Amino acid sequence: MDGGRKAVDEMTAVRTARPSARERLLAAADELFYREGVHVVGIDRVIEHAGVAKASLYNTFGSKDELIRAYLEGRHAATEKRLTDGLVAYATPREKILGIFEIQGARFLNPESRGCPFISATAEAMPGAASLAAADAYRVWVRGLFADLAREAGATDPEALAQQLHIVYDGIAVKMRMDGDPAGDLAAGRAMAAMLLDAALA
Amino acid sequence: MDGGRKAVDEMTAVRTARPSARERLLAAADELFYREGVHVVGIDRVIEHAGVAKASLYNTFGSKDELIRAYLEGRHAATEKRLTDGLVAYATPREKILGIFEIQGARFLNPESRGCPFISATAEAMPGAASLAAADAYRVWVRGLFADLAREAGATDPEALAQQLHIVYDGIAVKMRMDGDPAGDLAAGRAMAAMLLDAALA
DNA sequence: GCTCCCACAGACAGGTCTGTCTAGTGTTGG
DNA sequence: CCAACACTAGACAGACCTGTCTGTGGGAGC
Numbered sequence: 001m002d003g004g005r006k007a008v009d010e011m012t013a014v015r016t017a018r019p020s021a022r023e024r025l026l027a028a029a030d031e032l033f034y035r036e037g038v039h040v041v042g043i044d045r046v047i048e049h050a051g052v053a054k055a056s057l058y059n060t061f062g063s064k065d066e067l068i069r070a071y072l073e074g075r076h077a078a079t080e081k082r083l084t085d086g087l088v089a090y091a092t093p094r095e096k097i098l099g100i101f102e103i104q105g106a107r108f109l110n111p112e113s114r115g116c117p118f119i120s121a122t123a124e125a126m127p128g129a130a131s132l133a134a135a136d137a138y139r140v141w142v143r144g145l146f147a148d149l150a151r152e153a154g155a156t157d158p159e160a161l162a163q164q165l166h167i168v169y170d171g172i173a174v175k176m177r178m179d180g181d182p183a184g185d186l187a188a189g190r191a192m193a194a195m196l197l198d199a200a201l202a
Numbered sequence: 203m204d205g206g207r208k209a210v211d212e213m214t215a216v217r218t219a220r221p222s223a224r225e226r227l228l229a230a231a232d233e234l235f236y237r238e239g240v241h242v243v244g245i246d247r248v249i250e251h252a253g254v255a256k257a258s259l260y261n262t263f264g265s266k267d268e269l270i271r272a273y274l275e276g277r278h279a280a281t282e283k284r285l286t287d288g289l290v291a292y293a294t295p296r297e298k299i300l301g302i303f304e305i306q307g308a309r310f311l312n313p314e315s316r317g318c319p320f321i322s323a324t325a326e327a328m329p330g331a332a333s334l335a336a337a338d339a340y341r342v343w344v345r346g347l348f349a350d351l352a353r354e355a356g357a358t359d360p361e362a363l364a365q366q367l368h369i370v371y372d373g374i375a376v377k378m379r380m381d382g383d384p385a386g387d388l389a390a391g392r393a394m395a396a397m398l399l400d401a402a403l404a
Numbered sequence: 405g406c407t408c409c410c411a412c413a414g415a416c417a418g419g420t421c422t423g424t425c426t427a428g429t430g431t432t433g434g
Numbered sequence: 435c436c437a438a439c440a441c442t443a444g445a446c447a448g449a450c451c452t453g454t455c456t457g458t459g460g461g462a463g464c
Binding site: 039124 | 238239240241242317320321322323324325326328337338341345362365366368369370371372373374375376377380381386387390391393394397398401
Binding site: 222223253254255256257258261 | 410411412413414
């Protein structure tokens with residue numbers, strides 16, 4: 001929409017000096033929205049944490065809803081990069097599928113983890129909220145990743161296998177957050193994924 | 203806690219005339235909190251929908267947080283009753299376990315369903331919130347139900363089986379809410395539960 | 405009858421919410 | 435030098451938030 005045609009020199013100059021208002025806002029939103037929740041954290045706390053004027057937020061994003069969308073899109077992009085980068089270390093499609101649980105599970109093991117940001121942000125979303133569209137895009141991508149790997153692994157019904165793996169993926173995200181034994185839950189989820197793979201590739 | 207020792211005459215008299223303020227508040231909270239979310243719905247909307255004075259709410263529950271706890275405890279009690287009543291129709295422990303998915307899945311198939319109220323209400327809960335304790339009690343009960351049935355079914359490791367079943371239970375609750383194919387997700391979850399049972403009872 | 409108690413209606417306090425607006429500052433490119 | 439631009443600080447509007455308080459009315463028990 002705006003600023004797309006700027007000279008590269010200017011952008012790098014600004015960036016080396018200090019992160020732009022947009023970047024600081026996104027960093028603050030990412031931290032606060034994830035830690036405390038998109039409904040609990042108000043605009044004032046975000047701009048205070050970012051060290052940014054309120055007008056800059058509304059010039060850049062237009063509304064809180066759009067800031068939430070940008071926050072979730074950032075989470076989506078980071079997860080996509082983390083997984084695509086991490087999965088190259090695994091050789092076979094089967095190992096890559098288990099690697100997804102390994103990589104994402106490690107995140108949820110962090111004591112700072114508050115579970116899946118898409119599940120949380122959409123838990124109380126109103127029907128037309130931007131968070132719903134962002135969460136949908138994320139989930140379509142995850143489902144596609146499972147399905148692609150299931151196909152490469154030679155599953156007879158890759159879509160069905162992906163659906164089952166996605167259920168386990170959601171289940172451990174919730175259970176690791178809510179109950180007191182994230183490591184045990186993750187191990188149980190991994191075992192289930194392996195069992196599903198064995199059954200689907202037999 | 204209170205009112206348990208009241209004369210039956212008085213209670214029935216009140217009940218036939220009109221539900222008490224407490225009952226109307228709980229009914230309104232149940233509807234609004236579940237449909238729109240405990241953070242989105244304010245006290246004013248609850249009391250307006252219940253047709254109750256604000257002072258009655260604070261005399262009865264003391265705070266919004268305690269009203270949320272009462273709302274979740276009501277959900278817990280209703281689910282417990284629904285399952286214990288519904289499961290008598292199933293003969294074997296194995297069928298009862300699958301019956302849990304049948305009974306609860308049918309609820310999530312309702313277009314009005316917004317998924318698991320405990321997952322949603324705790325998604326943005328602050329550390330000491332009453333919703334966390336209520337959700338914990340509910341989840342301990344669910345886990346215990348799975349474990350008891352797994353033990354009766356003769357599973358070698360009933361706790362491990364219960365943990366896996368609980369992951370599937372959470373997974374379908376989330377996936378049925380967020381993606382567009384609740385019936386397919388439920389069928390996939392049922393199939394996974396059956397597979398887990400076959401593996402654990404072999 | 406009279407008193408107690410539950411529930412009513414609603415004003416009020418003090419704060420927070422999102423979003424708008426004005427005015428000023430500092431840097432950069434021409 | 436000057437115009438453009440991104441940004442800052444902060445007042446402001448109008449709504450909503452939780453929670454408290456005052457005063458009223460009606461039914462039940464003594």
